[in-house]
Each structure stands twice: as C-alpha cells, then as structure tokens.
Amino acid sequence: MRRQTHKRKTLLKNFTDRVKAVLPEHIKPEHVDIWFQDESRIGQQGSLTRVWHEKGKRPRIIRQQQFEYAYIFGAVCLRTGTTAALVMPSVNKEAMLLHLRQISKETPKAGMLWW
Numbered sequence: 001m002r003r004q005t006h007k008r009k010t011l012l013k014n015f016t017d018r019v020k021a022v023l024p025e026h027i028k029p030e031h032v033d034i035w036f037q038d039e040s041r042i043g044q045q046g047s048l049t050r051v052w053h054e055k056g057k058r059p060r061i062i063r064q065q066q067f068e069y070a071y072i073f074g075a076v077c078l079r080t081g082t083t084a085a086l087v088m089p090s091v092n093k094e095a096m097l098l099h100l101r102q103i104s105k106e107t108p109k110a111g112m113l114w115w
Contacts, residue, residue, distance in 0.1 A: 086098065
C-alpha cells in the first residue's frame with residue numbers, strides 16, 4: 001500500500017489555518033486544547049500446538065478455542081500531556097459517548113474543539 005505522505009504533510013502544514021477557520025472569533029487558538037483520539041481492539045486468539053499421534057505424524061490443533069478481546073479507547077492532549085483512556089467490552093455509540101464525556105471532564109469548558 002502506498003503511503004499518502006504528500007496529503008499528510010499538506011494537512012499538517014495547513015492544520016493551524018484550518019483550526020483558526022472553524023473557531024468562533026471570540027476564542028483565541030492558544031486557548032484551545034486539541035485532543036488526538038483512537039480506539040483499538042486487543043485480545044488473545046488461540047495458538048497452534050502439536051499433539052501425540054502415531055509415529056511420523058505431527059498434527060497441529062488449536063490450543064485454545066475461544067477468542068476473548070476488549071476495546072481500548074484512548075486520547076491525549078499534546079499541549080498539557082493530559083490523557084484519557086477507557087477499556088470496554090464492545091464498540092458502540094454509548095461507549096464512544098462515555099469516552100467523549102471522560103475527555104470533556106479533563107478539558108476546561110472554555111476551550112474545546114472536536115475534530
């Protein structure tokens with residue numbers, strides 16, 4: 001897969017201008033904390049193992065049949081170093097709203113920007 005480094009560089013180069021364009025006039029850009037957020041699934045999937053069998057054969061079977069996982073929501077404010085994280089059993093609207101509320105508690109009411 002080809003990386004889109006040109007688009008990324010253009011986005012980063014114009015990021016400050018884009019933020020200023022969406023801010024109301026009464027809010028100064030230096031009073032706004034920008035958070036970066038991501039979510040990921042983690043888990044343990046069964047691995048292969050060998051079992052006793054007749055001579056000359058080494059069959060493989062799955063050692064653990066079930067697959068258990070969780071979802072991690074995480075966010076960081078680069079200016080302040082403040083973080084917010086949440087571990088949930090599934091991803092849905094309610095889980096994301098809970099995570100956004102958690103971020104809101106960590107951010108002063110005067111400066112929020114959802115990107």
